[in-house]
Amino acid sequence: MSRRWTNDLTQDDVTPEGLFLNRRQLMAGAGALGIAGGLAAPAGAETLEPNAYEDITNYCNYYEFGTGKDDPAKYAGALTTEPWTVQIDGLVDKPGDYTLTDLVSQMDIEERIYRFRCVEAWSMVVPWQGFELADLLDMVGVKPEAQYVAFETALRPDEMPGVKYPVLDWPYVEGLRLDEARHPLTLLATGLYGKPMLNQNGAPIRLVVPWKYGFKSIKSVVKITLTDTQPPTSWNKANAGEYGFYSNVNPTVDHPRWSQATERRLGGGLFARREPTLLFNGYDEVAGLYDGMDLVRNF
Ligand code: MTE
Secondary structure: OOOOOOOEEOHHHOOHHHOOOOOOEEOOOHHHHOOOOOOOOOOOOOOOOOOOHHHHHHOOOOHHHOOOOOHHHHHHHHOOOOOOEEEEEEOEOOOEEEEHHHHHHOOOOEEEEEEEEOOOOEEEEEEEEEEEHHHHHHHHOEOOOOOEEEEEEOOOOOOOHHHHOOOOOOOOEEEEEHHHHHOOOOEEEEEEOOEEOOHHHOOOOEEEOOOEOHHHOOOOEEEEEEEOOOOOOHHHHHOOOOOOOOOEOOOOOOEOOEOOOEEEEOOOOOOOOOEEOOHHHHOHHHHHHHOOOOOOOOO
16 A cells, blocks of 8 residues: 655654664654654654653543543453444445444554643654555445544443533534544554553544644544545534644634643653644644644634
């Protein structure tokens, strides 16, 4: 399958854990950080080093299992992820219930090292494993009228202790414009650090949209719907003044209750300096998707 990437990393670029990652390394957005072909970053730019596996898997947001950062690691083990079916419907040529095994067997799984920026102003770097959402969309065939993709998380009150609280209007839902969904950076991830995705991180399959705030990256997806209207999204429904549909990372558009200009990189320790937040989280290649759009109004 042809790929459109120029910034491949080598094994040496991924250090912690000394794990696997010997397949094709991809670090899209490297250009934006001044790193090319795995060479060291010039002065002023940072090197992209993944966070420790323990950090990524123990500091989580997955409100279906509680609102504490350690709740998902404690309670998400209860989620049954096998068998898993993803319903794909709406404006597609081949709607249906696809078993995850069937789906994944048809996809080209790669490793992608992405920066991940939460709307709460912390960030990390994650070596994901997954496939391009665009490939899945091609497989099911998108009808010409489709303009958006809607996603839904599993809702299992018996397995998810957090959904008895009305923190959000369950199930968790998210959405992307079709061109965002088709962007080659947009991933459906099935693992991280070369291991199958842990439940707390959204097993068995979750979205990853690295230029948007983390809440767009919906976990444990059971339904994907192609539609011609902008779909509702959980955080926007909960508070439209604070969370927009787009939610592109943008240091110049503050959250009403805190600044988005800087971020705290996880694993940096208590006294680590905050780092400047980059527009589109550093993934400048997506800028064209928003040509002519007012990013303050469309936050
Ligand atoms: N998806 C579901 N279904 N429920 C959630 O609470 N939290 C979101 C997003 N996806 C969330 C979700 C938020 S706020 C963030 S920052 C990321 O997941 C966190 O992903 P991580 O825990 O793997 O770092």
